[in-house]
Amino acid sequence: xxxxxxxxxxxxxxxxxxxxxxxxxxxxxxxxxxxxxxxxxxxxxxxxxxxxxxxxxxxxxxxxxxxxxxxxxxxxxxxxxxxxxxxxxxxxxxxxxxxxxxxxxxxxxxxxxxxxxxxxxxxxxxxxxxxxxxxxxxxxxxxxxxxxxxxxxxxxxxxxxxxxxxxxxxxxxxxxxxxxxxxxxxxxxxxxxxxxxxxxxxxxxxxxxxxxxxxxxxxxxxxxxxxxxxxxxxxxxxxxxxxxxxxxxxxxxxxxxxxxxxxxxxxxxxxxxxxxxxxxxxxxxxxxxxxxxxxxxxxxxxxxxxxxxxxxxxxxxxxxxxxxxxxxxxxxxxxxxxxxxxxxxxxxxxxxxxxxxxxxxxxxxxxxxxxxxxxxxxxxxxxxxxxxxxxxxxxxxxxxxxxxxxxxxxxxxxxxxxxxxxxxxxxx
RNA sequence: GGAGAAGUACCCAAGCAGGUCGAAGGGGACGGUUUGCUAAACCGUUAGUAGGGGUAACUCUAGCGCGGGUUCGAAUCCCGCCUUCUCCGCCA
Numbered sequence: 001x002x003x004x005x006x007x008x009x010x011x012x013x014x015x016x017x018x019x020x021x022x023x024x025x026x027x028x029x030x031x032x033x034x035x036x037x038x039x040x041x042x043x044x045x046x047x048x049x050x051x052x053x054x055x056x057x058x059x060x061x062x063x064x065x066x067x068x069x070x071x072x073x074x075x076x077x078x079x080x081x082x083x084x085x086x087x088x089x090x091x092x093x094x095x096x097x098x099x100x101x102x103x104x105x106x107x108x109x110x111x112x113x114x115x116x117x118x119x120x121x122x123x124x125x126x127x128x129x130x131x132x133x134x135x136x137x138x139x140x141x142x143x144x145x146x147x148x149x150x151x152x153x154x155x156x157x158x159x160x161x162x163x164x165x166x167x168x169x170x171x172x173x174x175x176x177x178x179x180x181x182x183x184x185x186x187x188x189x190x191x192x193x194x195x196x197x198x199x200x201x202x203x204x205x206x207x208x209x210x211x212x213x214x215x216x217x218x219x220x221x222x223x224x225x226x227x228x229x230x231x232x233x234x235x236x237x238x239x240x241x242x243x244x245x246x247x248x249x250x251x252x253x254x255x256x257x258x259x260x261x262x263x264x265x266x267x268x269x270x271x272x273x274x275x276x277x278x279x280x281x282x283x284x285x286x287x288x289x290x291x292x293x294x295x296x297x298x299x300x301x302x303x304x305x306x307x308x309x310x311x312x313x314x315x316x317x318x319x320x321x322x323x324x325x326x327x328x329x330x331x332x333x334x335x336x337x338x339x340x341x342x343x344x345x346x347x348x349x350x351x352x353x354x355x356x357x358x359x360x361x362x363x364x365x366x367x368x369x370x371x372x373x374x375x376x377x378x379x380x381x382x383x384x385x386x387x388x389x390x391x392x393x394x395x396x397x398x399x400x401x402x403x404x405x406x407x408x409x410x411x412x413x414x415x416x417x418x419x420x421x422x423x424x425x426x427x428x
Numbered sequence: 429g430g431a432g433a434a435g436u437a438c439c440c441a442a443g444c445a446g447g448u449c450g451a452a453g454g455g456g457a458c459g460g461u462u463u464g465c466u467a468a469a470c471c472g473u474u475a476g477u478a479g480g481g482g483u484a485a486c487u488c489u490a491g492c493g494c495g496g497g498u499u500c501g502a503a504u505c506c507c508g509c510c511u512u513c514u515c516c517g518c519c520a
Contacts, residue, residue: 038479038480038481041479041480041481041489042480042481044489045479045480045481045488045489045490046480046481046488046489048488048489048490049487049488049489051500051501052488052489052501054500054501055447055500055501056447056448056501057448058447058500058501059447059448059501060447060448062447068500071500072500072501073500074500075500075501076499076500077500078500079499079500079501246476246477378476378477
């Protein structure tokens with residue numbers, strides 16, 4: 001949600017800022033609604049003030065034995081008038097709300113305009129591994145080593161699902177344990193939220209109303225504000241944890257992380273190049289989340305990016321960090337860095353973490369504020385989220401980057417305590 | 429799943445046969461008097477918030493779980509919903 005006051009005062013500035021993400025918007029209608037809204041309020045409140053005053057006087061007049069029937073009739077008239085005005089007001093406020101709800105966040109000043117093609121690689125870590133043999137792709141590797149069962153995954157869950165089996169499950173679980181351990185070391189609080197969320201959660205996060213088609217809804221409610229859906233990311237839960245709250249300045253920042261599976265429809269995105277576990281309807285992710293003071297969110301974003309990178313580095317995997325161009329940032333976010341991991345068989349880098357600063361965009365939608373210690377004033381806080389990490393591309397990267405000529409896979413050192421093996425071999 | 433009860437400000441809690449009730453009382457917090465210091469005692473302050481108008485002082489509107497309705501007037505009456513608690517049943 002953008003601040004309507006900002007649009008009211010500088011419509012052109014906001015329009016140009018949104019244009020950076022190739023989003024065209026015209027505020028003339030909005031501004032006329034805004035004008036109308038305020039004039040209705042001014043007029044109806046004046047009527048209400050009068051009505052309140054007279055209504056208060058009526059018992060006294062009655063006590064004095066005066067005839068108040070004229071007054072009652074007058075007040076009835078005013079009451080009816082106010083009612084009509086309030087209907088009008090609600091109508092125009094709905095229009096304003098719907099308009100504002102659909103607007104994406106304003107990109108930060110240092111975010112470059114345009115689409116994906118303008119993303120900038122900020123830094124890279126490691127080198128592309130060179131193989132003295134013909135490397136296999138991750139689908140073949142995890143299948144031959146018995147780590148993932150794709151066929152039976154589809155059999156029991158339908159297209160886009162897989163099953164982690166045996167050492168594969170251990171390897172997956174080891175990754176999650178590794179991430180969790182690191183976040184706890186860094187002072188983040190571990191959270192396990194519900195996986196079913198209410199409509200309001202999706203609204204606050206910025207997924208609704210525009211992207212409601214991307215999530216799995218469950219049957220219980222058809223009406224928008226009663227429906228529940230399965231979370232597409234733990235971010236959706238964590239942003240709502242402090243919804244409608246006023247935190248104290250000294251309690252910020254709040255640093256959380258959560259593990260949840262993530263469920264996404266991914267409708268229409270089944271591309272041949274994305275076979276395997278690169279894109280599925282369900283994947284495991286540990287998500288970091290921060291609520292910060294506005295003046296600290298920039299540093300917090302850097303911290304999150306470094307934390308995500310450190311996790312990939314700890315695994316010894318070649319990757320790079322990209323700063324996204326305006327259009328490639330998701331709607332709620334003002335600035336985003338992606339950590340992208342090298343997948344040899346695809347000859348490409350794939351996102352394993354997206355680290356974003358939403359500034360006050362989500363806080364406005366969720367009405368999440370804090371109180372300044374000195375001035376006692378309330379302000380919207382800033383929220384940030386970063387994957388740390390999603391496993392569904394880390395595991396392919398591990399098996400591909402660590403594969404050996406005999407088809408076995410070396411287990412990254414940091415995972416060995418949990419996997420209990422240092423190498424995984426193909427089944428006969 | 430079935431049956432009851434309840435949701436009032438930071439917390440507890442009165443009000444609920446509609447009319448100075450934006451709300452008694454207590455606790456807490458804050459300020460003060462007293463005091464060598466602390467405690468106690470006493471006095472005082474204490475909705476927060478959102479929105480409208482105004483350069484401002486200030487002023488008005490909304491608000492007693494949420495949303496509607498009745499009425500000149502609703503914390504109080506009516507309807508719908510949400511949440512919590514208790515009891516019964518069922519179950520990992």
